[in-house]
Amino acid sequence: xxxxxxxxxxxxxxxxxxxxxxxxxxxxxxxxxxxxxxxxxxxxxxxxxxxxxxxxxxxxxxxxxxxxxxxxxxxxxxxxxxxxxxxxxxxxxxxxxxxxxxxxxxxxxxxxxxxxxxxxxxxxxxxxxxxxxxxxxxxxxxxxxxxxxxxxxxxxxxxxxxxxxxxxxxxxxxxxxxxxxxxxxxxxxxxxxxxxxxxxxxxxxxxxxxxxxxxxxxxxxxxxxxxxxxxxxxxxxxxxxx
Amino acid sequence: xxxxxxxxxxxxxxxxxxxxxxxxxxxxxxxxxxxxxxxxxxxxxxxxxxxxxxxxxxxxxxxxxxxxxxxxxxxxxxxxxxxxxxxxxxxxxxxxxxxxxxxxxxxxxxxxxxxxxxxxxxxxxxxxxxxxxxxxxxxxxxxxxxxxxxxxxxxxxxxxxxxxxxxxxxxxxxxxxxxxxxxxxxxxxxxxxxxxxxxxxxxxxxxxxxxxxxxxxxxxxxxxxxxxxxxxxxxxxxxxxxxxxxxxxxxxxxxxxxxxxxxxxxxxxxxxxxxxxxxxxxxxxxxxxxxxxxxxxxxxxxxxxxxxxxxxxxxx
Numbered sequence: 001x002x003x004x005x006x007x008x009x010x011x012x013x014x015x016x017x018x019x020x021x022x023x024x025x026x027x028x029x030x031x032x033x034x035x036x037x038x039x040x041x042x043x044x045x046x047x048x049x050x051x052x053x054x055x056x057x058x059x060x061x062x063x064x065x066x067x068x069x070x071x072x073x074x075x076x077x078x079x080x081x082x083x084x085x086x087x088x089x090x091x092x093x094x095x096x097x098x099x100x101x102x103x104x105x106x107x108x109x110x111x112x113x114x115x116x117x118x119x120x121x122x123x124x125x126x127x128x129x130x131x132x133x134x135x136x137x138x139x140x141x142x143x144x145x146x147x148x149x150x151x152x153x154x155x156x157x158x159x160x161x162x163x164x165x166x167x168x169x170x171x172x173x174x175x176x177x178x179x180x181x182x183x184x185x186x187x188x189x190x191x192x193x194x195x196x197x198x199x200x201x202x203x204x205x206x207x208x209x210x211x212x213x214x215x216x217x218x219x220x221x222x223x224x225x226x227x228x229x230x231x232x233x234x235x236x237x238x239x240x241x242x
Numbered sequence: 243x244x245x246x247x248x249x250x251x252x253x254x255x256x257x258x259x260x261x262x263x264x265x266x267x268x269x270x271x272x273x274x275x276x277x278x279x280x281x282x283x284x285x286x287x288x289x290x291x292x293x294x295x296x297x298x299x300x301x302x303x304x305x306x307x308x309x310x311x312x313x314x315x316x317x318x319x320x321x322x323x324x325x326x327x328x329x330x331x332x333x334x335x336x337x338x339x340x341x342x343x344x345x346x347x348x349x350x351x352x353x354x355x356x357x358x359x360x361x362x363x364x365x366x367x368x369x370x371x372x373x374x375x376x377x378x379x380x381x382x383x384x385x386x387x388x389x390x391x392x393x394x395x396x397x398x399x400x401x402x403x404x405x406x407x408x409x410x411x412x413x414x415x416x417x418x419x420x421x422x423x424x425x426x427x428x429x430x431x432x433x434x435x436x437x438x439x440x441x442x443x444x445x446x447x448x449x450x451x452x453x454x455x456x457x458x459x460x461x462x463x464x465x466x467x468x469x470x471x472x473x474x475x476x477x478x479x480x481x482x483x484x485x486x487x488x489x490x491x492x493x494x495x496x497x498x499x500x501x502x503x504x505x506x507x508x509x510x511x512x513x514x515x516x517x518x519x520x521x522x523x524x525x526x527x528x529x530x531x532x533x534x535x536x537x538x539x540x541x542x543x544x545x546x547x548x549x550x551x552x553x554x555x556x557x558x
Binding site for chain 1: 326330331332333335336338341342345389510511512513514515516517518519
């Protein structure tokens with residue numbers, strides 16, 4: 001007779017707070033269901049309150065790993081980008097979120113994990129390890145990644161230079177990188193503001209780029225990051241002229 | 243249990259005072275112990291467990307005080323949490339079809355309790371089992387399906403249906419005193435089981451399931467619970483001596499059996515605790531294991547004596 005084998009969750013003895021900050025996560029129906037319901041609500045909220053418009057949605061790859069990079073000027077950005085993704089990608093696209101901000105306290109972590117499927121990115125103590133996790137996510141798990149390569153929210157709404165981390169992730173690979181520009185989120189909910197205002201938000205999606213020939217050195221990474229910065233500025237032009 | 247807010251109910255106030263009194267007195271005793279035996283591991287772990295009670299208690303009291311809807315909602319969430327924990331411990335949570343079906347069953351069961359459909363409340367387990375057994379057929383899968391279906395059926399029946407009796411209890415006359423009695427007596431029974439188990443007896447009760455449990459401790463616990471039930475008798479409407487004796491047995495024996503049931507589950511799985519929700523206690527199931535077993539027994543005891551004319555139709 002075949003014996004039953006039990007494989008308990010590896011995070012069984014962890015508290016909820018610990019489970020939320022552990023990555024890779026152990027997906028459960030509860031969190032996935034909550035995310036689905038939450039995203040449906042947020043999609044409707046963004047469509048009505050911020051009159052969210054997405055230009056070039058068809059440029060987002062339908063399957064396989066990709067990196068979605070965008071400017072970052074507001075807390076609305078990650079959710080707005082998630083709204084641009086097809087429903088089936090909600091659970092397979094991870095937003096790299098600052099561990100020191102979004103994973104401080106259980107409530108913030110819960111919101112970050114449930115709504116944006118955030119992965120904790122340790123930008124202060126161990127960014128190298130976090131980049132390795134991102135690389136695993138892309139190249140081993142073959143999931144999608146949402147990144148804001150400026151590293152923090154822009155205080156003036158302008159697109160600041162990109163950090164080379166994103167370049168390091170994709171240099172020498174065929175993983176597509178999709179540049180995006182989020183317009184209006186800064187006015188709707190800028191850094192330092194307590195509550196969002198009903199301002200129109202538009203997202204422009206650019207053509208995916210690949211960097212198979214880029215060198216995975218520091219110089220190569222900087223070149224890729226600069227190229228992506230320019231790509232986002234190009235998308236910005238298109239969005240502002242549309 | 244028709245009143246929307248029971249906070250002002252005299253019975254609720256009395257129970258709140260009892261709870262607060264117990265917590266304050268035990269806190270003071272623990273404080274003295276902590277000062278006398280500073281750094282002792284048992285005292286330290288007792289302090290952690292004690293602190294968790296200040297979270298657990300409002301979690302139980304608030305829905306009861308808010309009324310029937312809140313109580314049913316809280317029982318639903320508790321059932322879902324208990325099953326979720328069981329599914330995480332057994333590995334069943336990886337199969338979203340079965341876990342989803344059990345979640346659905348638990349929601350339906352509590353909805354049926356909300357609309358007072360006693361007949362459906364009693365036969366819903368049949369529909370749930372049928373649904374869980376046809377899932378592999380619809381998915382056209384066989385490997386591991388007996389295990390997943392078996393675990394799901396156990397999960398639904400034990401954590402959904404058993405606990406669901408607390409939801410249905412809200413429909414009976416004098417539901418609030420009964421529910422308040424259950425929460426207090428089961429909690430005190432747990433504490434008594436822990437204390438008497440440490441103090442009395444040598445003969446193991448079920449050595450492989452729970453090596454520390456002894457016959458002496460178990461009997462001591464039933465005696466303590468009987469005293470508690472007797473002390474609370476004036477707040478148990480309609481109860482005569484027979485019902486009081488049965489209540490003491492249900493809480494005293496049933497509570498310990500519920501604890502042992504979860505113990506054998508944990509031993510078979512090879513885990514110490516089923517979760518880490520309440521420091522010093524463990525997960526939801528480590529805290530509410532006794533209540534799961536006691537709820538249906540207590541409900542049917544009341545139904546047998548006082549609700550024989552209960553209608554099987556919706557709204558009955």
